[in-house]
Amino acid sequence: DRMKESRVYLRALFDYTPYEDKATPCQEAGLPFKRRDILQVVSQDDATWWQAKRVGDCSLRAALIPSTQFQERSADTGEEAPSPTTRKDRQEPKTPDANQADFRIYEEVTQYLPRPGDRPRLIVLIGSVGARISELKQQLIAENPRRYGLAVPHTTRARKCHEREGIEYHFITRAAFESDIHNGKFIEYGEYKDNLYGTSLESIHKVLSQNKVCLMDVQPEVLKTLRTAEFKPFIIFVKPHVTESQKKHGSSSSLGFMITEEDLQEMKSSAERMDECYGHWVDYILVKEDPASALAELQLVLDRVQLEPQWVPASWLR
Numbered sequence: 001d002r003m004k005e006s007r008v009y010l011r012a013l014f015d016y017t018p019y020e021d022k023a024t025p026c027q028e029a030g031l032p033f034k035r036r037d038i039l040q041v042v043s044q045d046d047a048t049w050w051q052a053k054r055v056g057d058c059s060l061r062a063a064l065i066p067s068t069q070f071q072e073r074s075a076d077t078g079e080e081a082p083s084p085t086t087r088k089d090r091q092e093p094k095t096p097d098a099n100q101a102d103f104r105i106y107e108e109v110t111q112y113l114p115r116p117g118d119r120p121r122l123i124v125l126i127g128s129v130g131a132r133i134s135e136l137k138q139q140l141i142a143e144n145p146r147r148y149g150l151a152v153p154h155t156t157r158a159r160k161c162h163e164r165e166g167i168e169y170h171f172i173t174r175a176a177f178e179s180d181i182h183n184g185k186f187i188e189y190g191e192y193k194d195n196l197y198g199t200s201l202e203s204i205h206k207v208l209s210q211n212k213v214c215l216m217d218v219q220p221e222v223l224k225t226l227r228t229a230e231f232k233p234f235i236i237f238v239k240p241h242v243t244e245s246q247k248k249h250g251s252s253s254s255l256g257f258m259i260t261e262e263d264l265q266e267m268k269s270s271a272e273r274m275d276e277c278y279g280h281w282v283d284y285i286l287v288k289e290d291p292a293s294a295l296a297e298l299q300l301v302l303d304r305v306q307l308e309p310q311w312v313p314a315s316w317l318r
């Protein structure tokens, strides 16, 4: 029985570099991996070191990865890890939330392809500064109005002159928004630059009832709430392409607007922050060079979500 191979697939939620890990029994035996890599665990016989392969890396033999239990203990404050070497040298998965329940180690995943008749997966976009995702979203819908729809969010911010009530947003007062929160209308909401934004369950159902794929863009903090079996969100992180030449010349038209050195710095650090804090939940990273190629790439990715199996948390299908 001990010889039986397990067929567990894990998504890595942290980067692992065996050569920097003094606790690895033999550093050449370790499997280096990055966040978002999918690992096939072939043996969990040992409580401390599992044997795994990286999916998509068929040439490789199984190598060692730290077990969840080991990684949890090493990242923890107290207990000694079951290793002869000192636990001070262990790499800790980064936990900006400092939330014990939030330790990012692995997530068990399985492949999922919606069958005909299944509800299409919710498409969630997050964007760092300069990504202009609402533009991208509107273009996608404009090109494929029968296929994609927008879960129209509610907001308390003032309507801009090109915006239409019920198209970009439902514009409501803060009092109305707060009462909607109280009545549980929103599946998610958040505050951004002193304004409230939120998506109601009703606005998602409205799109789904028209047999369309539902798009939404949110602040990344709410991803956690949206990642449920009910919506099976496919999460796309859009970030602007920042090149050295743009930095040197200080301006660029490739993104469709003028940029200063300061803007570029802000774009870069915003993308880094977002990746650091939320990258482990992201299914696809879209680097936006110019609006047209970003739209084409988005369309390709969304086709794949409907045609090819994607890795999702195993808990969604149980």
Ligand code: 5GP
Pocket (backbone or CB within 6 Å): 134, 153, 154, 157, 188, 189, 190, 191, 192, 197, 198, 199, 217, 218, 219, 220, 222
């Ligand atoms: P804007 O005011 O420029 O239209 O949107 C600003 C930001 O508000 C967006 O980039 C996005 O982060 C956030 N936002 C827009 N819609 C929603 C929503 O439905 N829910 C949440 N939580 N944030 C939203």
